[in-house]
Amino acid sequence: MKIAIVTETFLPSTDGIVTRLTASIEHYLEAGHEVIIIAPDLGVAQFGKARIHGMPTITLPFYRTKRFSLPSRKVGSLLKTYGPDIVHVVNPALLGAAGVYYAKKLGIPLLASYHTNLSQYLDFYGLPFMRGLVWLYLRSLHNRASINLCTSRTVREELITRKFRNVKIWKRGVDGRLFHPDRYDPNMRKRLSQGFADKKILLYVGRLASEKEIEKLRDIFNVSNQFVLVIVGDGPHRSALEEYFSGTDTLFTGFLYGEELAAAFASSDVFVFPSTTETLGLVLLEAMASGLPVVAARSGPTCEQVKHEKTGLLFDPADHDGFIAAVRRFEDKRARDAMSAAAYQESFGKGWKEVAEQALHYYWQTAKKGNNSGS
Incomplete structure (x- = not known):
C-alpha cells in the first residue's frame, strides 16, 4: 500500500x-x-x-x-x-x-x-x-x-x-522496551535530585504551555519538604514558568529524547499530570511502563488510563487541596511501591x-x- x-x-x-x-x-x-x-x-x-x-x-x-x-x-x-x-x-x-x-x-x-x-x-x-x-x-x-x-x-x-x-x-x-523500570540510572537520579538524595522526585513531561496548568505544582513546596520537581519539555510558557518556580527545588531540563528520556522516567518516583485539556496523554502510559505511579487531574482521557487508588491517584481539578493531598500520599514508600508495581503491570500488552x-x-x-x- x-x-x-x-x-x-x-x-x-x-x-x-x-x-x-x-x-x-x-x-x-x-x-x-x-x-x-x-x-x-x-x-x-x-x-x-x-x-x-x-x-x-x-x-x-x-x-x-x-x-x-x-x-x-x-x-x-x-x-x-x-x-x-x-x-x-x-x-x-x-x-x-x-x-x-x-x-x-x-x-x-x-x-x-x-x-x-x-x-x-x-x-x-x-x-x-x-x-x-x-x-x-x-x-x-x-x-x-x-x-x-x-x-x-x-x-x-x-x-x-x-x-x-x-x-x-x-x-x-507504548514502547515497552524503551520505557521500562530497568532504565533506572543512578547518574540520572543524581542529576534529577538536584543534590537532595533523600527526597522524592516528582516528574512532569510535556509541552510547556499555559493550558497544561503546570503552575499548580508549585504549591507542593509550601506544604512539604519531601519532594523535588523535574519539568521535562519546552514550549511558549517556559520562561514564565522558570520565573514562577524560581526559588524552589525545580529543575527544567528542556527536551529529553530516547534513552535519556526513558532514564528520566525510570529514575523518578512519581509522575504528575495537572492538565485537563488532553485527548489522551501518552506520557501517562510511558510513565506507568517505567514503573511510576501517577497523580493526574481527573478527566475523561485520564480516567481511561489511570486506575484510581491502583496505578495512581486522580484528583478533582477544582480541588487544589485534594491535589496536594494526592501528591503527599506518595511521601509513603509503601504507597509508591504498591502503585508502581500496578502501574507497570497495567502497561503490558499495549x-x-x-x-x-x-x-x-x-x-x-x-x-x-x-x-x-x-x-
Missing part, C-alpha cells in the same frame, strides 16, 4: 502525536508499505525509508516557539505525483486543510485523525468567543474523510455529539505494533470504500 501522511507536526518536534506517528510509520515500512510524509519543514528530510516533504513554515503571534505550515498547492502536486492509495491527514487545521482538499479533488481515499482539543485551548489564549467557529471549521474538514480516528472514548463521544461522522478509536501504545495494525486496517477499509463517503 502507498500511504501519504499529511501532518501539522512531525520530527524533530516531540509530543504524543509525533510519538504515535513515528511508531506507526516504522511498522508500516517494516511491513513493506510505502510512505511519504508531508509536514512543516523543520530540517528533517527522511524518516527511515519514508521521505519527508517539508513545507515552508511561519510562526503564529500567540505561539512563537512552534512553527506551522499554511495550506499549499504543493500538497496537491505531491499527492498527484505520488499517487497514494490512502491519504491520512493528522489533526487537519492549516497544512492539513490542503491535504483534505486535494485528496478529495484528486479522488484519493481519505482518512483523518483528531488529536488536539483546540477548542479548549482557546480559553487559555483569550479566544473563547471563537470556540463555535473552530468546531464548525474542524467538523467541515473531518467530515470529508471516510473515517475519523481519535484517541479516547471521551473524545469520541464529544466528536459524535458535535456531529463528526464515522469516528473510531485509535488505540494507545505495544505500538497493535496500534499500527489497527490503523492499517482502517486504511484498507477506507481504500476499499473509495472516496465517495465524505461530503
